[in-house]
Amino acid sequence: MIKQAREKQAQELAEVIEQLEQGVQGVFNSEDYKRFLDVVAKLPKYSVNNLLLIAMKTEGKTSMRQNFTAWKAMGRFVKKGEKGIKILAPSPYTIQREQNKIDKATGQPVFDQDGEPVKEQVDITMNAFKVVRTFDISQTDGKEIPSLGVNELVGSIEGYGTLMEALKKVCPVPISFEDIDSGAKGFYHQIEKRIAIQDGMSEVQTVKTAIHEMAHQKLHDAISSDVMGSESRSQKEVEAESVAYVVCQHYGINTSDYSFGYVAGWSEGKETPELKASLNTIRLAAADMITAIDTELEHSREAIEVGAAAVDGKEKDAVSLSVDKNPEPDKKEAKRKPSVRKNVQQTKGKVVKQPTKKTKVKEEACV
Numbered sequence: 001m002i003k004q005a006r007e008k009q010a011q012e013l014a015e016v017i018e019q020l021e022q023g024v025q026g027v028f029n030s031e032d033y034k035r036f037l038d039v040v041a042k043l044p045k046y047s048v049n050n051l052l053l054i055a056m057k058t059e060g061k062t063s064m065r066q067n068f069t070a071w072k073a074m075g076r077f078v079k080k081g082e083k084g085i086k087i088l089a090p091s092p093y094t095i096q097r098e099q100n101k102i103d104k105a106t107g108q109p110v111f112d113q114d115g116e117p118v119k120e121q122v123d124i125t126m127n128a129f130k131v132v133r134t135f136d137i138s139q140t141d142g143k144e145i146p147s148l149g150v151n152e153l154v155g156s157i158e159g160y161g162t163l164m165e166a167l168k169k170v171c172p173v174p175i176s177f178e179d180i181d182s183g184a185k186g187f188y189h190q191i192e193k194r195i196a197i198q199d200g201m202s203e204v205q206t207v208k209t210a211i212h213e214m215a216h217q218k219l220h221d222a223i224s225s226d227v228m229g230s231e232s233r234s235q236k237e238v239e240a241e242s243v244a245y246v247v248c249q250h251y252g253i254n255t256s257d258y259s260f261g262y263v264a265g266w267s268e269g270k271e272t273p274e275l276k277a278s279l280n281t282i283r284l285a286a287a288d289m290i291t292a293i294d295t296e297l298e299h300s301r302e303a304i305e306v307g308a309a310a311v312d313g314k315e316k317d318a319v320s321l322s323v324d325k326n327p328e329p330d331k332k333e334a335k336r337k338p339s340v341r342k343n344v345q346q347t348k349g350k351v352v353k354q355p356t357k358k359t360k361v362k363e364e365a366c367v
Contacts, residue, residue, distance in 0.1 A: 012086065013129065013131055016053065020049055023052045028263050028267035028275065034245075034260055037282075039060055040282070041245075041250040042063050042250070047283075051283065053086065054085055058136075062136050064136070065134045067084070068084075068135065071135065074145065075143030076137075076141065076143055079141060082139040086131050088130070090129060091129055095126060097124050101117070101120040162297065164207065169296050171210075173195055175195045175197065177199040180198045185205065188213045188217045188220075195210070195213045195214065197209050204253060207248065212240050215289070216236065218289070219240065219285055239278065239282055239285070242286075243289065246283075247290060251293075
């Protein structure tokens, strides 16, 4: 039984790897590439291999994915009869190996009295993978999953301002607006270490351009980049535009005007390892940016909530103070009428829900 199980696992693994080899070349078709980026936007922490496997099976239509055990831990359960997509999961194992003993102090081999090297048994961790099945959230039922709520945030004017502030804070170089003579929407200045964005563009175009130039700064800066200019201009544009697409898609910003018809020509003639390396570069850059932006947006939300709570508390204190200053009613009158304090307590919700002019100013400052 154990031997049969292992043979089955080996066969499944071989099938998945074969799918990957075929899928890497095929993904650089314009529409397939866009679907791959759609999956990256939803699952930025997945490996390139697993993103390719999911993209091939879902045509880019997926959201949150987990295996059976992970969904159970989150209070959700896979619906009966649902079939998962096969992906790869780490499955390291340990073996014992005999090797020369090394002196920890000197880093040199240890010898016995006869001058022979001393041997010892050590545990070696071997990297390996196994096939597991992953299920989309639409294939599950159970506890509601909380979300950051960024989509709603980006859709309004206030949301645009908050998102742009988050981008400025996570960007390691300053972002400014100006009239660009060349007609470009934006650029990253390698020498001055700054990003310039054309002033007066639409909010959506401004955000897209900012993320695109931030991707250039992250990936292609002459000092911080590992490749130091070894990439072609077309490859740099593919990577920056892909990162911008993924990040915008993640936050629900309209990406319908993105076109990747040129990726087929760019990828032609390249070997699978090189193509995979580019896809992984895009995935890592997008994942890093999304994580940083999410963190900054969460901080902004917490600051707004704290500010609102502080204003709410001041209003309550003001109401209590105004009640305390009222003179005590005549005892006979008090028997016939409820106290002023009691009336305020009964209508407390109504009083608090009517923001004063001061409240409005405070909220606008927070936003």
